[in-house]
Amino acid sequence: MPRYVFGPVPSRRLGLSLGIDLLPPKTCSFDCLYCEVGRTTLKLSEPQPLVPVAEVLAEARSILETATTDVITLAGSGEPTLHSGIGEVIAGLRDLSLKPVVLLTNGSLFWREEVVHRVLAADVIMPTLCSAYPETFARIHRPHPDITLDKVIRGIRSLRHAYAGRLAVEVVLLAGINDTPQEIEALKGVLDELRADAVYLNTVARPPSDPTARAVAREKLKAVRTFLGESAEMVVSKPLAAGSGKGLSAVEVLIEMIKRRPLRLMDVCSSLGLTKDAAEALIRGFEVKGLIRSRKQSGEVYYTSTEDDGR
Numbered sequence: 001m002p003r004y005v006f007g008p009v010p011s012r013r014l015g016l017s018l019g020i021d022l023l024p025p026k027t028c029s030f031d032c033l034y035c036e037v038g039r040t041t042l043k044l045s046e047p048q049p050l051v052p053v054a055e056v057l058a059e060a061r062s063i064l065e066t067a068t069t070d071v072i073t074l075a076g077s078g079e080p081t082l083h084s085g086i087g088e089v090i091a092g093l094r095d096l097s098l099k100p101v102v103l104l105t106n107g108s109l110f111w112r113e114e115v116v117h118r119v120l121a122a123d124v125i126m127p128t129l130c131s132a133y134p135e136t137f138a139r140i141h142r143p144h145p146d147i148t149l150d151k152v153i154r155g156i157r158s159l160r161h162a163y164a165g166r167l168a169v170e171v172v173l174l175a176g177i178n179d180t181p182q183e184i185e186a187l188k189g190v191l192d193e194l195r196a197d198a199v200y201l202n203t204v205a206r207p208p209s210d211p212t213a214r215a216v217a218r219e220k221l222k223a224v225r226t227f228l229g230e231s232a233e234m235v236v237s238k239p240l241a242a243g244s245g246k247g248l249s250a251v252e253v254l255i256e257m258i259k260r261r262p263l264r265l266m267d268v269c270s271s272l273g274l275t276k277d278a279a280e281a282l283i284r285g286f287e288v289k290g291l292i293r294s295r296k297q298s299g300e301v302y303y304t305s306t307e308d309d310g311r
Helices: 053-064 086-096 113-119 134-141 149-162 181-194 218-228 250-260 265-272 276-288 306-310
Strands: 005-011 015-020 071-074 101-105 124-127 166-173 198-203 232-234 292-297 300-305
Touching (some): 005 053, 005 250, 005 265, 086 101, 113 149, 134 149, 149 181, 166 218, 181 218, 198 218, 218 232, 250 300, 265 276
Parallel strands (some): 071 101, 124 166, 198 232
16 A cells, blocks of 8 residues: 555645645654644754655555556645755656656745755745734644744745746635735735735634634635735635545545545545446445544534544
């Protein structure tokens, strides 16, 4: 069973995404309130060779021979730029496939010049920026002590100057925390300066690591999108092609997906190319075995790994 490659999984931003996980769970520079992966257990700010690059690329090569995917995404159990070999991974993935390589990042390490240099070959880089106020930044992200909001903004600015690919900044809004007019106006000033190709406006959708992270109403998201300007768009689900789980058994794919992110029944159907009845039967079997459990979030049922219960 693959250790570092998972999916393809449904992504509300990218379609079908083959995930590359460069980290032991859960290793990150942040411990975000809204994180769907769970609480950070190892908080770092210094990049390290966390998993073997050769093994990552060998797994990717094997799965890409049969899997159907729209993009290859560096994401997973924490902050990908914490892996000091991320540049080698990106280069290796570009050799293996013509599919776009996407980096999902919290943007916390681009103040390090070497980190910027390592990621320049990615097709799309998507850093997160949720506030222009240090107090709100600290409340939402609970960062490593070495990381400040000033460093994050300075780092993303450096990336923008050096990077020729598509830069899309993700903004995660949390009700009662960073969704006030003052917060949005200050954030717009920073976003305008960064000149990102796109701003993806998001909120809590899957069960967060902290219950104080609450979703912002859709009507309010629409108003914020209008205020932020033409480059802003709300994140919405994309239709997904069936049969994306080729190359592994449905059991293996489902286990690996749910370990890394909560999934709805429709996500399981889309990712594995299963009928609703077949997906329900598979999920019931895992529930009986105690491998997964259900949680409700925003009126929908999500399935999560029981491995998270011990974190």
